[in-house]
Structure formats: C-alpha cells, structure tokens
Amino acid sequence: MAGKKVIKSSIIVMVLxxxxxxxxxxRDALIAAQFGVxxxxxxxxxxxxxxxxxxxxxxxxxxxxxxxxxxxxxxSTKRASNRFVNNVINLYSIFTIIVMVLxxxxxxxxxxxxxxxxxxxxxxxxAAVEINRIMMLSxxxxxxxxxxxxxxxxxxxxxxxxxxxxxxxxxxxxxLVFLTNKFGIKGFAIATVVGFFIQFLIxxxxxxxxxxxxxxxxxxxxxxxxxxxxxxxxxxxSTSVVQLNAFVNRSFATNIFFGAVTVLDCANKINTxxxxxxxxxxxxxxxxxxxxxxxxxxxxxxxxxxxxxISTIMLIMVPAAVAIAVMRVPLITVIFxxxxxxxxxxxxxxxxxxxxxxxxxxxxxRDILNKAFYSIKDTKTPMIxxxxxxxxxxxxxxxxxxxxxxxxxxxxxxxxxxxxxxLMALDLNKKLKGIELKKxxxxxxxxxxxxxxxxxxxxFVNKMVMLKVGTVDEMVGSLISLIISFVLGxxxxxxxxxxxxxxxxxxxxxxxxxxxx
Numbered sequence: 001m002a003g004k005k006v007i008k009s010s011i012i013v014m015v016l017x018x019x020x021x022x023x024x025x026x027r028d029a030l031i032a033a034q035f036g037v038x039x040x041x042x043x044x045x046x047x048x049x050x051x052x053x054x055x056x057x058x059x060x061x062x063x064x065x066x067x068x069x070x071x072x073x074x075x076s077t078k079r080a081s082n083r084f085v086n087n088v089i090n091l092y093s094i095f096t097i098i099v100m101v102l103x104x105x106x107x108x109x110x111x112x113x114x115x116x117x118x119x120x121x122x123x124x125x126x127a128a129v130e131i132n133r134i135m136m137l138s139x140x141x142x143x144x145x146x147x148x149x150x151x152x153x154x155x156x157x158x159x160x161x162x163x164x165x166x167x168x169x170x171x172x173x174x175x176l177v178f179l180t181n182k183f184g185i186k187g188f189a190i191a192t193v194v195g196f197f198i199q200f201l202i203x204x205x206x207x208x209x210x211x212x213x214x215x216x217x218x219x220x221x222x223x224x225x226x227x228x229x230x231x232x233x234x235x236x237x238s239t240s241v242v243q244l245n246a247f248v249n250r251s252f253a254t255n256i257f258f259g260a261v262t263v264l265d266c267a268n269k270i271n272t273x274x275x276x277x278x279x280x281x282x283x284x285x286x287x288x289x290x291x292x293x294x295x296x297x298x299x300x301x302x303x304x305x306x307x308x309x310i311s312t313i314m315l316i317m318v319p320a321a322v323a324i325a326v327m328r329v330p331l332i333t334v335i336f337x338x339x340x341x342x343x344x345x346x347x348x349x350x351x352x353x354x355x356x357x358x359x360x361x362x363x364x365x366r367d368i369l370n371k372a373f374y375s376i377k378d379t380k381t382p383m384i385x386x387x388x389x390x391x392x393x394x395x396x397x398x399x400x401x402x403x404x405x406x407x408x409x410x411x412x413x414x415x416x417x418x419x420x421x422x423l424m425a426l427d428l429n430k431k432l433k434g435i436e437l438k439k440x441x442x443x444x445x446x447x448x449x450x451x452x453x454x455x456x457x458x459x460f461v462n463k464m465v466m467l468k469v470g471t472v473d474e475m476v477g478s479l480i481s482l483i484i485s486f487v488l489g490x491x492x493x494x495x496x497x498x499x500x501x502x503x504x505x506x507x508x509x510x511x512x513x514x515x516x517x
Contacts (some may be wrong), residue, residue, distance in 0.1 A: 012159060012162075013158050013159065013162040016159065016162040016163045016166060017162055017165070017276075017277055018277060019166045020162075020163070020164075020165030020166035020169060021165070021273060021276065021277055023165075023166055023169035023170060023173060024165065024169050024269070025273075025335055026169070026173055027169050027172045027173055027176065028266070028269055028335060028336065029335050029336055029338065030172075030173065030176035030177065030180075031044075031176065031188075032266070032335075032336040032337075032338065032339065032340070032341035032345075033338040033339030033340065033341060034176055034180045034339060034340070035185065035340060036259075036262075036339065036340020036341050036342075036345065038258060038259055038262070038340070039118070039121075039124050039127075039258040039259070040127075040184075040185045041185075041259070041261070041262040041265075042118075042253075042254065042258060042259065042260070042261040042262055043118065043124070043127055043128045043131050043132075043185065044131060044185055044188065044189065045250065045261050045262055045265045046114075046115050046118075046128065046132070046250055046254070046261055047128075047131045047132040047134075047135040047136075047189065048135060048192065049247050049250050049265075050103075050110070050114075050132060050135065050136070050247070051135055051136070051138050051139065051142070051196075052247075053244065053247045054099070054139055054142075055139075055142050055146075056236055056244075057232075057236055058142050058143055058145075058146035059146070059236070060232045060233075060235040060236030061088075061092060061143075061146050061147070061150070061228070061232055062146045062147075062149060062150040062153075063232075063235050063374075064228045064231040064232050064235055065088060065146075065147065065150040065154075065228060066150050066153055066154050068084075068224055068227070068228055069081065069084065069085065069150065069151060069154045070154045072084055072224075073154060073155075078211060082211075082212055082213060082215065083215065083217060084222070084224060084225075085147065085151055085212060086214060086215040086216075086217050087217050087218065087219050087222055087225060088147050088225065088228070089144065089147050089214075090216070090217060090218050091218060091220065091225065092143050092146075092147060093140065093143055093144065094218070095143075096139050096140055096142075096143040097140060099139065100136050100137070100139045100140060103132075103136045103139075104133045104136050104137075107129045107132045107133045107136070108129050110132065111125065111128045111129055111132060112125075114247075114251045115128060115250075115251060115254045116254065116255070117253075117254025117255045117256075118254060127185075130186065131185065131186065131189045134186070134189040134190060134193065135189050135192060135193065137193045138192065138193045138196040141193075141196040141197045141199065141200045142196055142200075144200050145164070145196075145199050145200040145203060148200065148203045148204065148207050149161040149164075149203055151207060151210070151212065152203060152206055152207060152210075155210055157206055157210075160202050160203045160206050161203065163202060164199040164202065164203075165199075167195075167198050167199065167202055168195035168196065168198055168199050169195075171191055171194055171195040171198055172188075172191060172192070172195055175187065175188060175191040176188070179191075231379065233383075234379035234380055234382070234383040235374070235379055235383075237383040237386050237387070238370060238379065238382030238383045238385065238386045244386075244390050248390065248393055248394055248397065249264055249393075249397070249409045249410075249412075249413060250264065250265075252397050252401055252409055253406060253409060256401070256405050256406060257405075259345070259348075260405070260406050262345075263345065263348045263349050263352055263406050264352060264406055264409060264410070266332070266336055266345075266349045267349050267352040267353040267356050267406075267410060268356065270324060270328075270331055270332065270335065270353055271324060271353060271356045271357060271359065271360055272360065272363075274316065274317065274320035274324075274360065275317065275320075275360045275363055275364055278313075278316045278317070278320075278364075279313055279316070279317060279360075279363065279364035279367055290302065290305060290306065290309075290371060290372055290375035293305060293375075294375045294376050294377075299432070302432075303432065303434070303435050303436060306368070306372055306435055307435065307436045307439060307440055308504060309368045310365055310368050310369075310440055311440060311443045311444075311502075311503070311504045312504055313364040313365055313367075313368055314361065314364075314365065314440075314443065314444055314447050315447055315497075315502065315504050315505065316364075317360055317361045317364040317365075318361055318444070318447045318448055318451045319447070319450070319451040319454055319489075319493050320360060321357040321358055321360045321361050321451075322357070322451040322452065322454065322455040322458075323454070323455070323458060323485075323489060324353065324357050324360070325353070325354055325357040325455070326455045326458045326459050326462070327458055327462060327481070327482060327485055328350045328353045328354060328357075329346065329350050329478075330462060330466075330477075330478035330479075330481045330482050331353075331478075331482065332346050332349050332350055332353070333346055333474060333475060333478040334475065334478050334479050334482060336349070337474075337475070348406060351406070351407045352406045352407050352409070352410045353410070354407070355404075355407050355408075355410040355411040355414055356410040356413065356414060357414075358414045358417075358418060359410075359413050359414040359417040359418070362414070362417035362418045362420075362421040363417060363421075365421050365425070366417070366420070366421045366424055369382075369421070369424040369425060369428055370382045370424075372428055373424075373428065376431070376432075378431070381424070381427050381428075381431075382424070385420050385423060385424050385427070386420075388420055388423065389416045389417065389419075389420040390416075392415070392416040392419060392420070393412050393413060393416040396411075396412035396415055396416065397409055397412045400412060425437065443502060443503065443504065446497070446500040446501070446502050447497070447502060449496070449500060450493055450496030450497050450500060450502070451493065453492060453493075453496050454489045454492045454493040454496065457485075457488055457489055457492045458485045458488075458489045461481065461484055461485045461488055461489075462481045462485055465477060465480055465481040465484060465485075466478070466481060469481075
C-alpha cells in the first residue's frame with residue numbers, strides 16, 4: 001500500500017508541475033505578444049532575474065531546513081518544533097526585509113552596475129529602476145514560502161508546493177489577457193508580486209492544519225539555527241550557479257542591443273523546460289536514497305543507485321536536447337511568434353537556443369552529482385565547482401560575445417556547464433574510489449547514437465511538413481510538425497534504444513511489462 005501511495009503522490013505532483021509549465025508557456029507567449037523583443041521586456045526580465053538570483057538564498061534555507069526539522073519531528077516535542085519553525089520564520093523575515101529595503105533604496109546603482117546598457121537612455125533607465133523596486137517586494141513572500149514549504153515537505157506534503165507555479169501563472173495569464181492594455185509593464189510587475197504572494201498563501205491552510213501557530217520568537221543563539229546558517233552558505237553557492245550564470249548573461253546582454261535580454265530569456269525558458277520537469281524531480285527522488293545508503297556506508301548499492309540515476313537523467317535529457325536543437329524554429333514559432341514577436345525575433349532566439357541545448361544535459365547530470373556530494377556531507381566541492389563555472393562563463397562571454405552576440409552568451413553557458421560537470425564527476429569518482437564512469441560513458445554513447453538517429457528523423461519530418469503546410473500557414477505547419485515529430489521521434493528513439501541495448505531502457509520496459517501482467 002505504501003508503494004502505491006508513493007506512486008500516486010508522484011503522479012499527482014508531476015501533473016501539477018506539468019500544468020504549471022504549460023501555463024508558463026501560455027504566459028511567455030502572451031508576454032511576447034504584448035511586449036515583443038523590446039527594452040520593456042528586457043527591463044522586466046532583468047528585474048525578475050534579480051528576484052530569482054536572490055531566491056537561491058531561500059532554496060538554500062529550504063534544503064538545509066528540511067533535515068533539521070525532520071529530526072525535530074522525530075526527537076522533539078510539538079512545541080519545540082513549532083518554536084524552531086517560528087524562530088526561522090522571524091529571523092529570515094528580518095534578514096529579508098533589511099536586504100529588500102537596501103535593494104529598493106539602491107536600485108539606481110544596481111541598474112547602473114549590472115544593467116548599465118539601460119543607462120544609455122534616461123527614460124529606459126528610469127523605467128528600469130521603477131520596475132526593479134516594485135519587483136523587490138516579492139522577496140518577503142519568497143522567504144515566507146521557503147520556510148512554510150519546507151515544513152510541508154518535512155511532513156511529506158508535496159501537493160501545495162508543487163502547485164505554486166501553477167497558481168502564480170494563472171495570475172499572470174489573467175493580467176496579460178485582461179489588464180495589459182490599461183496598466184502596461186508596471187502593472188505586470190505588480191501582478192508578479194501578487195503571484196509570489198499567492199504562492200505563499202496556498203501553503204498556509206495545510207501548514208495550519210498540521211498544527212503550527214505563529215509565535216514571536218527571535219533567538220540567534222539557538223544551536224540548530226547556527227548549524228543551519230553554516231550549512232546554508234555552501235549550499236546556496238553551489239545550487240545558485242544556474243541563476244548566477246543567467247544573471248551574468250543578462251548583464252552582458254544589456255550591452256548588445258535592446259531585446260537581447262528577452263531573446264536570451266526566451267531561449268532559456270524553452271531549453272530548461274524538460275530539465276525543470278524531469279531532471280529536478282529525479283534529483284529530488286534520488287536524494288533520500290543516496291543519503292540513506294551513505295548513512296549505512298553501503299558503497300556498492302550507493303554507486304549502483306548513483307549510476308542508474310545519472311543514466312536515467314541522460315536517457316531523458318540527451319534526446320530532449322537534440323529534439324530542441326533540431327525543432328527550435330517551430331517550437332519558438334508556436335510558443336512565441338505572435339503580436340510584437342516577429343520573424344526576426346524567432347531567428348535570433350533560434351540561433352541562441354541552438355548553442356544552449358547541450359547545457360540541459362550538463363545541468364541534469366550536475367544536479368545528481370550535487371545531491372551525491374550532499375549525501376556524503378561534502379558541501380564544499382559543489383561550492384568550489386560553482387565558482388569555477390561562473391568565472392569560466394564570464395571569461396568566455398568577454399572573449400566571444402563581440403563575435404557571436406547573444407549566441408555567444410549561450411555557448412559560453414554551455415561550455416562552462418559541460419566542463420564543470422565533468423570536473424564534478426571526476427572529483428566524485430576520486431572521492432568514492434570509482435563510480436563506474438566507464439559504464440556511464442558507454443550508456444551515454446548509446447543514448448547519444450539513438451538521439452542522433454532520432455534527430456535526423458525529426459529534421460526530415462519537419463522539412464517535409466513545413467514544405468507542404470508551412471508555406472501556407474507557418475503557425476499551423478509548425479504545430480503539425482511538432483506533433484508528428486514528437487510521435488515519430490519517440491518511436492525512433494525507443495527502437496534505437498532497444499537495439500543498442502541500453503540497460504536503463506530495458507529495465508523500464510521490463511517494469512512496464514510486469515505492471516501490465
């Protein structure tokens with residue numbers, strides 16, 4: 001019964017995540033249609049990037065809070081657990097409010113330093129400062145939700161946290177459809193703050209039903225608080241690399257041309273779609289298993305679980321990256337091409353997306369490697385690796401941006417992601433005295449071969465469909481091409497996996513057969 005409950009919960013959580021992603025695509029399509037590739041969307045994306053960059057602190061808090069609170073639930077009284085939760089809420093809220101006020105007050109200088117391209121036009125600069133100040137108000141709701149969702153996950157309540165993206169995207173879609181013409185980008189910035197508030201709000205009823213009540217307590221001397229804050233620092237740095245790289249890229253993009261930040265952001269949204277739905281979920285599931293095996297010092301089973309996890313990630317991410325690279329134009333056309341987002345914007349975004357695609361694979365594998373290091377209580381190695389990645393990204397940006405423009409920024413991200421992931425794998429291999437790298441490499445080559453054949457199939461299918469239908473109606477042709485390509489590409493990929501005998505695929509097929517039987 002327990003197994004069935006886990007499967008049911010996993011399916012519901014996955015459905016909620018996918019619904020959130022579908023609504024996110026609708027939101028992005030509406031943003032593109034309403035604002036296009038202009039300085040207006042650049043300003044909004046820059047400010048949102050600032051918020052996401054700072055939410056890495058909240059992610060670090062949640063990551064370190066969950067095991068500490070789980071321990072409290074097992075070993076302490078309900079009152080002691082409630083006291084710890086409220087102490088975290090109060091201390092973190094005070095910290096967030098101070099940071100938020102400073103960021104609002106010094107917004108002019110933040111824009112000048114990190115978005116100096118906006119300073120070329122006084123009106124653009126003024127608008128950037130105003131939008132940034134509005135968006136910073138989101139931080140207080142982000143901080144509150146990070147603790148409340150941590151509490152819920154400690155109690156194995158996942159539905160509300162999984163639904164957060166869905167409910168906030170509903171708010172954004174409603175605004176973009178009905179209110180954009182009246183209130184513009186400033187109103188959308190306010191709607192974004194409301195969206196973050198709603199994300200926090202939907203978690204509160206379940207939080208209260210679990211028996212938690214607010215208390216005014218601020219105790220900096222609490223040993224658990226001190227332990228949590230010490231653990232947070234390396235976790236924040238090591239898990240923030242994606243947002244930090246995105247922020248660095250946005251900063252560089254403000255100097256290329258108006259709309260470059262939006263092109264970069266659109267490419268990133270498409271590229272991280274499969275990564276955020278599947279890779280993050282797999283990493284979340286495998287983390288407790290690795291932690292348990294590490295605690296038992298069962299090195300053989302630990303390495304097997306790690307190897308299977310990485311191979312499973314590659315089984316999904318490699319074909320997804322190939323498919324996105326090949327089908328980038330119809331994908332961008334269907335999602336974004338409408339209103340102010342025209343053919344030139346599609347071409348620019350497609351070029352950037354082509355060089356972005358391999359990064360998806362690296363990010364997925366690196367998530368598993370990060371969890372592996374955390375499970376053996378090594379938080380320093382991922383942190384150092386993150387520093388290497390960011391520095392490498394900046395250096396490559398400086399070298400190739402003037403030659404490749406936005407595509408150079410995405411290529412730099414991919415190179416730094418691939419190199420740092422390889423370094424992480426080698427470090428873990430050394431630390432654990434072997435993690436079956438040869439076996440993983442063989443699986444990768446088989447998956448890459450299968451994905452390559454699938455990619456060739458997609459290329460010709462897309463070409464034929466666009467010649468027959470796309471010349472009459474590009475949008476309809478792109479949509480039909482995506483549907484047919486998805487079906488034929490999936491069949492081709494699975495057939496190839498079967499013939500090259502990928503172990504993880506065979507394991508999946510055997511499981512499906514046993515379920516049917």
